[in-house]
Amino acid sequence: MFEIKTPEKYISEPGALNNAGKYVREYGTTGLVVAGTTAFSAVQDVLKKSFLENYVSFTFFPFAGYPTLEKAKQIAEEAKENRAAFIAAVGGGRVHDAAKAAGTLAGLPVISVPTIAATCAPWAAVSIIYTKDGDFEQFYANPHTPRVIVADTKILMDAPERYIKAGIVDTFAKWYENSLGMTGNDDPLPLQISVYSAKLAFDQLEKKASAALEEKRAGKITDNAVCTIDSVFYLAGLVGSFVGARAYSGFAHPFYHASRRIPASRVMLHGELVAFGIITQLVLQKKSDKEIRETIQRLAGFDEAFTLSDLQLEDRDLPVIADRILAEFPEYTHFGFGRTTEEIVAGFKTADSLVGEYRENVQKK
Secondary structure, eight states, X not given: OOOOOOOSEEEEETTGGGGHHHHHHTTOSEEEEEEOHHHHHHHHHHXXXXXXXXXXXXXXXXXXXXXXXXXXXXXXXXXXHTTOSEEEEEESHHHXXXXXXXXXXXXXXXXEEESOOSSXXXXXXXXXXXXXXXXXXXXXXXXXXXXXXXXXXXXXXHSOHHHHXXXXXXXXXXXXXXXXXXXXXXXXXXXXXXXXXXXXXXXXXXXXXXXXXXXXXXXXXXXXXXXXHHIIIIIHHHHHHTSOSOOXXXXXXXXXXXXXXXXXXXXXXXXXXXXXXXXHHHHHTTOOHHHHHHHHHHHHTTTOOOOTXXXXXXXXXXXXXXXXXXXXXXXXXXXXSOOSHHHHHHHHHHHHHHHHHHHHHHHHO
């Protein structure tokens, strides 16, 4: 037996937000909308109109900073005080992680209205909880995913390109990491579904993501954009739906979480740090030079091949990150790589060198 945590509805199309009121009304007529001011300003007119047309009222909770457990408790208390029947998360991953935890604490359904496609947080059941300063603190396992995801492709593709590219690479990581567990010898069905979903997302993004970005620049939204958004939310979210609170078995996400210990790295997006983790994982696995260089080229195609300097990381930071990975995220080590601080640090430096070499070669052409 295995448990699957998925939304009850996933709506993905240009203009989806026009019908948001209809979807949330199934859970009640009073809600708490949690959003950052920038995200809310991008959708408030459409959202208010749709809620009004469906006789749904809401209280606004302005979100800023990081998704701490304390902030989740504040949101839950606000929802209770306003007798909200649901919590709607409007924005990016931080808002969704806080709102999902708040929904658990308040015993309320969460509605997801993503405004950027930088991670699969609008789907995932788990909340990533941080300290107030932005360091990773814990995985908070929620019993449910958001009940409804309203992914308005027009709004998502109108967001800054940097977020979409980070989401694409974060989705690539699902394949690099989850495929590690496949042996081809009577693998558990949940693992197979997870890995094949990751491969499908990877393949779809390889085919359509670049075209979607080119069309975005031209002000067009086509099936390429919808497929790209669905890969980042639906397929990447599905990957984690079958494996419980620990959604990743590789190195790239542990690198992201561990690097949060270094304040300077917090200017980087989730997917941007994960991208360097992917390259380092391949180095530690002793993958062929050809495969590593092809991966760097793939990531560079989305402006996601970074050096340590780009990530604001110095030599003195590398053992700190490596030690934390081994102390807090050691599960991947049973695959036989990255088992000592020295090995991981050497992997970081090799990955850094290979990205630098790639850039030099590109400049020469």
